[in-house]
Structure formats: C-alpha cells, structure tokens
Amino acid sequence: MKNFDANKWARPNIRDLIPYSSARDEFSGEDYIFLDANESPFNSGLNRYPDPYQCELKKSIAELKGCSENQLFLGNGSDEAIDLLIRCFAEPGKDRILSIAPSYGMYMVCADINGIGFDPFLLNSDFSLDPPTLLQSVKPETKLVFLCSPNNPTGNNLDEGAVRQILESFQGLVVVDEAYQDFSAKPGFLPLLEQFSNLVVLQTFSKAWGLAGVRLGMAMADPSVIAYLNKVKYPYNINQLSQDAVLKAIGEVDLVEKKIGMIVAERNRIMDVLQKMPGILKVFSSDANFILIRVADAGEVYRGLLDKGIVVRDRSSMPLCDGCIRITIGTANENKLMLEALVELVESNSL
Numbered sequence: 001m002k003n004f005d006a007n008k009w010a011r012p013n014i015r016d017l018i019p020y021s022s023a024r025d026e027f028s029g030e031d032y033i034f035l036d037a038n039e040s041p042f043n044s045g046l047n048r049y050p051d052p053y054q055c056e057l058k059k060s061i062a063e064l065k066g067c068s069e070n071q072l073f074l075g076n077g078s079d080e081a082i083d084l085l086i087r088c089f090a091e092p093g094k095d096r097i098l099s100i101a102p103s104y105g106m107y108m109v110c111a112d113i114n115g116i117g118f119d120p121f122l123l124n125s126d127f128s129l130d131p132p133t134l135l136q137s138v139k140p141e142t143k144l145v146f147l148c149s150p151n152n153p154t155g156n157n158l159d160e161g162a163v164r165q166i167l168e169s170f171q172g173l174v175v176v177d178e179a180y181q182d183f184s185a186k187p188g189f190l191p192l193l194e195q196f197s198n199l200v201v202l203q204t205f206s207k208a209w210g211l212a213g214v215r216l217g218m219a220m221a222d223p224s225v226i227a228y229l230n231k232v233k234y235p236y237n238i239n240q241l242s243q244d245a246v247l248k249a250i251g252e253v254d255l256v257e258k259k260i261g262m263i264v265a266e267r268n269r270i271m272d273v274l275q276k277m278p279g280i281l282k283v284f285s286s287d288a289n290f291i292l293i294r295v296a297d298a299g300e301v302y303r304g305l306l307d308k309g310i311v312v313r314d315r316s317s318m319p320l321c322d323g324c325i326r327i328t329i330g331t332a333n334e335n336k337l338m339l340e341a342l343v344e345l346v347e348s349n350s351l
C-alpha cells in the first residue's frame with residue numbers, strides 16, 4: 001500500500017483554504033420550512049438548490065463502481081475533475097504536469113489555463129508506454145502524471161504492468177483517464193485504488209452511457225484526494241436535472257450494456273472491413289468507441305468525407321499521428337454510409 005500524503009502535495013493556499021459553506025452544507029433534511037437559501041418558495045420541481053454533495057447519486061454510482069462514496073468525486077464532466085486536480089495539486093508559475101502524447105488535449109489546456117508547465121511524453125510508435133523513460137522525464141516540479149487508457153485518439157489500452165511501475169516510482173498523483181473503459185474487454189485500473197493512494201481514475205457518463213449532454217464525470221481516488229476536489233468545486237456543481245438523468249440511467253443499466261455491445265460489435269466489424277480496404281495504410285487496434293486509421297493524405301480524406309456529409313476528426317497534426325483520421329463508431333447505418341463514402345474515395349483515387 002502506497003502512502004500518498006495529500007496534504008503535503010496540495011497547493012499551499014488550497015490546503016489552507018476555508019471553503020465556501022452553502023446553506024445546504026449547514027443544514028439539510030426534509031419536512032422543514034426552508035427559509036435559509038434565498039430560493040423561491042413556489043414548487044416547480046427545480047426551485048430548490050440541488051444536493052451539493054449529490055449523496056443519493058453518489059450512493060448509486062459507488063455501488064455500480066464498487067467503491068465507497070468518499071472515494072468518489074462528481075464533476076461537470078470529467079473535464080471539471082481534470083481542472084480541479086491541477087488546481088488543487090499544482091502551483092501556478094512553479095509546478096508542472098506530464099502527460100502521455102498523443103492524448104486528450106484538455107490536460108494541456110487546463111495546465112495552460114492554470115499557469116502550470118506542461119511536459120508531453122511521447123508514446124512508442126505503436127502507442128505503448130515506456131515507464132523507465134517516462135520516469136526519467138519527470139522533473140522535481142512534476143506534481144501530476146496524466147495517462148489515458150484506452151487512450152484518445154489512439155484507441156489502445158495501456159499495459160497494467162507499465163502503469164503499476166509509474167504508480168510505484170512516481171511520488172505525485174498518477175491520473176488514469178478511463179473515459180472509454182466501458183468499451184474495453186480488458187479490466188481497468190479501479191481495482192488498484194486499494195493499493196495506490198496516489199492513483200486517480202477518471203470516468204464519465206458521456207461515452208458508453210450516452211449522456212454527453214448531461215455533463216457528469218467522476219474521479220475515484222483515496223478519500224484524502226477526493227476531499228480536496230470537494231473543497232474547491234463550485235457549491236452546486238451538478239445540477240438537479242443531471243443528477244436525476246443519471247440516476248434514471250443507472251436504473252436502466254441493461255439498456256446501456258446492450259448499446260455498448262452493439263458499438264463494440266460494430267467497431268470490430270468496421271476494423272475488419274477497413275483492414276481490407278485499399279488506400280488505408282494502417283488500422284490501429286481499438287478498445288474504445290472510435291478507430292484511428294492512417295491514410296496518405298488525411299486532409300484530403302477529411303474533406304472528401306465532409307463533401308459526402310460525414311464528419312470525422314483529422315488528428316494528423318498530433319504527435320506520432322501523421323496521416324491519421326479518427327472515426328467514431330455510429331449506428332450501423334451511419335457506419336455503412338461512412339464505409340461506402342471511403343470506398344468511393346478509394347475508387348476516385350482520392351485515397
């Protein structure tokens with residue numbers, strides 16, 4: 001069991017912060033006359049502030065994820081958790097974060113917004129991770145390491161042994177972003193929470209749960225780390241409509257599993273078709289709900305598909321992603337139209 005001391009690693013002003021205390025922090029309960037929060041007394045179903053700590057929802061998510069409620073932070077998307085982790089544990093103008101590259105762009109943007117140095121660490125050309133070299137790239141000012149598994153935009157899982165090596169040797173927080181884990185056949189990193197108090201796992205309701213519009217993300221970590229995120233979040237960061245929508249979705253988990261099964265089956269089928277398609281130089285194996293492919297001219301393929309009404313993501317400017325296009329898995333019909341459009345581009349020699 002690794003002993004990460006959150007108080008020692010927290011930004012000093014955040015460690016010393018006296019957080020805002022809302023009316024609902026100071027008194028909660030039912031069957032009272034609430035005249036304490038300057039709310040409207042006229043019941044519309046939404047006239048009251050939502051529970052600031054989302055107790056009912058957290059109970060339900062904790063059960064689903066097999067963690068305890070004090071190991072769970074809920075944010076306005078996992079983007080909020082990324083931002084708050086950086087804000088709580090890195091000091092502007094002094095500290096740095098390190099992130100694998102290529103990966104999700106918000107790690108760098110949040111570092112930039114917060115005045116935190118950003119060090120990209122290049123994956124191997126097959127997008128695997130080399131822990132000894134990563135650990136050598138860590139500077140004395142590096143407070144957090146961001147990993148992403150399955151990684152965006154590459155689609156691959158990170159090797160468990162490699163992540164363990166980083167958790168064991170890096171003294172600061174290791175964030176593993178698992179936004180796409182629900183699509184993966186391999187186990188994620190949640191079981192390691194009991195062994196590593198410097199591990200933070202991020203997940204979201206935006207992808208497999210089909211609730212991107214709701215904005216609900218999760219950070220799961222040691223209670224001492226979660227307490228810091230709760231200390232700095234906006235008092236009512238998850239609105240009532242979102243809390244209700246996620247509770248309802250969790251009650252219908254079978255439906256979600258069915259949809260995940262459909263997307264995974266489509267992903268595997270499309271990977272096979274693309275592998276046989278002339279003009280596609282490489283199809284990277286994916287454990288997510290998207291596939292990264294390499295073509296000779298990504299810009300031309302992007303524009304060619306757009307002309308046919310299909311929007312994909314040109315990722316060719318990202319490190320190691322020369323000629324790469326990222327295609328999200330859609331419905332069977334959308335995927336059929338996408339594949340037909342690619343074939344037309346091959347036949348017209350655009351590919």
Ligand code: PMP
Nearest residue numbers: 077078079104152179204206217
């Ligand atoms: N992490 C990764 C790896 C992502 O790709 C995304 C969204 N594209 C997010 C986090 C953000 O998720 P959310 O909608 O929960 O903010």
